Amino acid sequence: MRPTLALTVSLALSSFAVCAPLVPAAYAAGASDTDQERAARWQEIAKSIFGDRKIEPTDTLVTLDTPKRAEDAALVPITLSMPERDKIKSVSLVIDDNPAPYAAKFEFGPAADTRELKLRVRVNNYTDMHAVVETTDGKLYEAKQFVKASGGCSAPMGMSDEEAMKGMGDMRMKFADAHPDKPVAATLMIRHPNFSGMQMNQVTREYTPARYIDKLTVSAGDQTVFTMTGDISIASNPVINFSFKPDGKPIQVAASDNQGGRWTHSFPVPSQTN
Amino acid sequence: MTAFAVRPKRSGSPGGLSRRHALLGGLCLCCAATAGLSARAYAEAFTMEEVGPGIFIRKGLIADASPENVDAIANIGFIVGRDGVLVTESGGSLADGQWLRGQIAKHTDKPVTHVVLSHVHPDHVFGAGAFAAEKPVFIGHAKLREALDARGEFYRQRLIDLFGAERTGPVVYPTMSVADTAEVNLGDRTLSFTAHGPAHTTSDLSMRDSRSGLLFPADLLFVERIPSLDGSLKGWLKELERVKASGATQAVPGHGPVRVDLAPAVADLTTYLTALRDGTKAAIAQDIPIDKAVETVGQDQSGKWQLFEHYNRRNVTVAYQELEWD
Numbered sequence: 001m002r003p004t005l006a007l008t009v010s011l012a013l014s015s016f017a018v019c020a021p022l023v024p025a026a027y028a029a030g031a032s033d034t035d036q037e038r039a040a041r042w043q044e045i046a047k048s049i050f051g052d053r054k055i056e057p058t059d060t061l062v063t064l065d066t067p068k069r070a071e072d073a074a075l076v077p078i079t080l081s082m083p084e085r086d087k088i089k090s091v092s093l094v095i096d097d098n099p100a101p102y103a104a105k106f107e108f109g110p111a112a113d114t115r116e117l118k119l120r121v122r123v124n125n126y127t128d129m130h131a132v133v134e135t136t137d138g139k140l141y142e143a144k145q146f147v148k149a150s151g152g153c154s155a156p157m158g159m160s161d162e163e164a165m166k167g168m169g170d171m172r173m174k175f176a177d178a179h180p181d182k183p184v185a186a187t188l189m190i191r192h193p194n195f196s197g198m199q200m201n202q203v204t205r206e207y208t209p210a211r212y213i214d215k216l217t218v219s220a221g222d223q224t225v226f227t228m229t230g231d232i233s234i235a236s237n238p239v240i241n242f243s244f245k246p247d248g249k250p251i252q253v254a255a256s257d258n259q260g261g262r263w264t265h266s267f268p269v270p271s272q273t274n
Numbered sequence: 275m276t277a278f279a280v281r282p283k284r285s286g287s288p289g290g291l292s293r294r295h296a297l298l299g300g301l302c303l304c305c306a307a308t309a310g311l312s313a314r315a316y317a318e319a320f321t322m323e324e325v326g327p328g329i330f331i332r333k334g335l336i337a338d339a340s341p342e343n344v345d346a347i348a349n350i351g352f353i354v355g356r357d358g359v360l361v362t363e364s365g366g367s368l369a370d371g372q373w374l375r376g377q378i379a380k381h382t383d384k385p386v387t388h389v390v391l392s393h394v395h396p397d398h399v400f401g402a403g404a405f406a407a408e409k410p411v412f413i414g415h416a417k418l419r420e421a422l423d424a425r426g427e428f429y430r431q432r433l434i435d436l437f438g439a440e441r442t443g444p445v446v447y448p449t450m451s452v453a454d455t456a457e458v459n460l461g462d463r464t465l466s467f468t469a470h471g472p473a474h475t476t477s478d479l480s481m482r483d484s485r486s487g488l489l490f491p492a493d494l495l496f497v498e499r500i501p502s503l504d505g506s507l508k509g510w511l512k513e514l515e516r517v518k519a520s521g522a523t524q525a526v527p528g529h530g531p532v533r534v535d536l537a538p539a540v541a542d543l544t545t546y547l548t549a550l551r552d553g554t555k556a557a558i559a560q561d562i563p564i565d566k567a568v569e570t571v572g573q574d575q576s577g578k579w580q581l582f583e584h585y586n587r588r589n590v591t592v593a594y595q596e597l598e599w600d
Contacts, residue, residue, distance in 0.1 A: 015593070067565065076596065077565035118563055127586065160420070172599075176561050177325065187561065200424060237595065240283035241563055 002010070026256065041146075045094060045101050046132075050140060054131060058167055062091060066130040066145045075154030075235045076123045080131050082114040090136045091117070095233050097127035099153060099198065101172035103233035109224025111244050118206050118241035121233050122152035122196060153232065154198040161208050162192040164236065167235035169263035171253055175270050183243040184269065188218065190239075197230040213238060214258045220269075221249030292387040320346065322377050323532050326486030328463075330381060331362070331532040332374070336499045336580045339397065340558025341437045344369040348397040348493075349532055352378050353483060355460020358387030360524070361410070361488055362481070367433060368443025372404040374518035386410045388458055388465075391448050392492030392528065393419035393475045395504070396429040403443030413458065415469045415477040422447060452479055468520075470494065473510035474501070480521060489522035489536060497530025497539050500546070500579035503589045507551050507596055514540055514547075546575050550586075555600075563564020564594045 015092055033041075065079035082088045090107040091114075103121050108114055123129075126149070131144045157164045168191055176185035190213065197210030216228040216238075225244040244251070246269050256262045322330040331351035339345035345366025352374070353360045365371040378386065391399045391414040399422070402412060426445035433442040450456070456467045463485035470478040474493045479581055481490040493501075494510070494517055503510070518540050525536045553571035562570075568587040576582045 065565075069566060072591045075591055077563065079565065118565070120564070151428070151432075157424075172563060184562070185561075185564070191599075200427075236598075239564075239598070 004264060041096055042094075042128060042130060045096060046130075046142075049092065049094070050094055050132070055140040055142045058133070059141060060143045061087065061135065062131045062133040062143045062170045064143045064145045065148045066129060068146075068148060070123055070149030070152075073123050073149035074155040075120050076147065076149055076152065077118060077120050078129070080117040080119075082117070082133060085112070085114045087135045087137075089136050089138075091134075092130075092131040092132045093119075093121070094132065095121060095123060095127055095147075096130065097125040098122070098233050100231050100233060103231055105229045107187060107229075108226050108227045109219070109246070110219035111223035111225045113243035113245055115183075115229055115243060116185075116241065118239075120235040120239055122131075122235055123147055123149035123233075124198075125150050126151040131135060134265060137259075152235075153196045157193065157236065158201060161195075162194070164195075167191040168193070169255070169261060171255070171263065171265040171267075173251060173253070173265075173267040175267075178246060178270060184246050185241065185243045186251065188240045188242070188252075189237065190216075190263075191237055192257065192261075193256075194230075194232065194234050194236045194238060198232075209259075210263075211254050211257055211259050215254075215256045216240075217252075217254045218242070218244070219252045220244045221252075223246050223247070224249075289387050310362045320373070322381075325351075325526060325533040326483065326488050329362075329483065329486060329488065329526075330377070330426075331526055332377070334366075334397070334529055335533050336529070338581070338584070339366060339433065339436055341375050344437055344441055345397050345400065345433060346370045346373070348528055349396075349453075349526060349530070350374055350401065351532075352381075352386075353460070353463070353465070354384060355463050357459075357461035358457065360387050360388040360390065360458065360465060361386060361405060362390055363392055363398050363401075363492065363528070364389055364405065364446075366397035366442055367400045367437065368403045369437070369441040371401025371443065374401060387460070388413055389491075390414075390479065390481060391418055391446070392479050392481075392490075393477045394418060394425055395475060395493065396433060398492065398528070400429070400433060401441055402446035406444070406446060406460060411458075412446060412448045413448045413450045413452065413456075413479070414465065414572060415479045416451045417469075418448050418452035418477040418479075419451065421475065421477045468516070470513045470516070471509050472506035473513040474503070475505045478505070478513070480520075482516065482520060487522060487524070487535070489517070489520055489525040491517050491525055491527065492529035493524055494540055495527040495534075495536075497527045497534050497541055499529040499579055500582045500585045501543060501589070503547075503550070503592045507547060507554075508592045511544065511547055511551065542578070546572070546579065549575050550589055550593050552599070554590055554597050558594065558598050558600075564591060564598075567594055574580055 017136045047191040063081045072078040092105045093103045094101050095103050129145050130142050170191040172189040178184045195208045195211040199208050210230050210232050213230045218225040251267045320332050324333050324334050334348040350363040350365045365374050386405050386408050388411045389405050452467045452469045458465045466482045468480045478494050522536050550572050557567035568590045571587050571590045
């Protein structure tokens with residue numbers, strides 16, 4: 001089953017039914033793989049995403065903080081730190097052993113501050129996780145972490161699909177205290193089940209079709225902060241912590257999902273305090 | 275309980291949970307004494323305690339499911355009535371349920387007429403398969419069926435991973451569903467059931483025995499072992515008020531000692547859940563993200579509960595998700 005994973009790397013999956021049969025295999029594999037096997041898998045995935053481009057390791061351009069052992073495989077908090085803002089064009093998060101490994105890509109705009117980006121993901125197996133940044137000069141650099149968790153993609157929601165979809169598209173934004181000439185830290189919360197396609201519907205006993213946020217754009221006024229391309233590995237009710245350079249205009253958020261859902265919200269930025 | 279199966283964490287070693295065993299060694303002599311035994315010897319190390327007239331309970335291990343303990347981690351047992359036997363909790367695996375069936379046979383020839391499925395968690399329902407052939411009434415919360423639909427197979431796979439299909443057994447569904455309250459008459463005693471709103475899980479059923487007055491709150495009441503949150507934190511605190519108002523003075527908790535005074539046990543649990551709620555709320559209000567909140571919230575409760583390090587962070591994770599949209 002393993003090679004199949006590489007075939008489903010694409011972020012643009014239209015349906016995830018194909019992955020249901022993978023579940024039992026995914027349970028069994030992963031925890032005992034050798035470093036060599038993991039490295040080989042990463043080579044395969046990296047090639048399918050980045051082609052033959054060289055990816056160099058980095059300790060500075062991006063660091064990846066993960067819990068060593070996740071408390072809840074369906075909600076694994078991840079922190080990406082990219083302190084050298086001017087050098088960063090985009091960052092991709094890859095969860096090697098997830099059924100769709102390419103979890104998210106963030107492309108940063110002029111209003112972005114990249115020093116800290118947090119999101120919550122699902123982890124289906126003991127896995128390497130990779131953050132790959134593309135620098136403004138077109139080079140790729142990677143950071144890696146090993147995470148112990150399993151079952152996050154197929155874990156039942158603990159509620160009916162209808163309940164899970166309640167309020168879908170609702171958003172909230174929280175802003176940390178703003179200071180003049182400093183980036184503002186913000187938390188974006190979106191109500192959305194982000195169905196993985198691997199969770200069983202409680203009533204029909206069929207797999208709930210994948211329904212996930214596939215595009216999310218956050219702008220400060222006319223300036224883009226980031227555009228995220230997402231997949232089933234993002235946890236339900238996505239929460240993203242990011243920073244931006246305020247210019248006094250409201251933050252605009254536009255989200256869409258793979259089933260045609262589309263939502264936009266505008267959030268006034270609190271005035272700066274001295 | 276249990277978090278392992280809801281959103282499973284696996285131990286790296288095939289034997290499982292060595293760190294937890296190490297932890298237990300320092301905390302719980304009964305567990306340390308049995309930790310290295312075969313499954314069979316493990317089961318034989320258990321005994322039933324008569325906690326009330328005709329009421330026999332086995333104390334579950336304060337541990338997580340492992341190949342050695344076949345998930346015998348919940349307080350399970352039976353009540354002998356004039357007309358038959360009611361199983362209060364079936365056990366954490368087919369093997370655990372079979373052990374319980376053997377214990378019942380040692381005490382009485384009466385048939386098992388009722389088996390309570392107190393909520394969806396595997397340590398409470400996977401013993402049910404051991405009783406299926408006798409065709410008892412399987413009593414469960416009205417929401418249990420859909421909860422088992424959603425998670426039953428998932429749990430079963432987890433247990434199979436640990437100790438194989440033969441010892442895991444099937445997912446057994448309730449045949450009597452309790453939406454609000456219900457009564458079962460065993461001839462000389464009546465068991466009264468209450469279906470609770472989302473609390474520990476979304477399918478919590480409690481029971482009261484008329485003869486002894488004992489309350490069986492199942493996992494609405496944890497003692498010794500840190501509670502695991504898998505339903506609603508606010509709901510659990512609310513349902514604990516109902517538990518307190520039940521009029522019972524003593525109870526058989528889902529985990530911990532087989533018989534406790536209800537009021538102080540509920541008070542201890544309320545203290546933890548309140549600390550969890552208030553700490554999580556404060557973290558959210560201060561924009562402390564979830565990955566930082568799990569490090570700090572509830573830490574002042576750590577000395578009071580076994581397996582704290584294993585479950586508190588997870589409880590914070592669950593509570594955070596519930597409370598962050600308030």
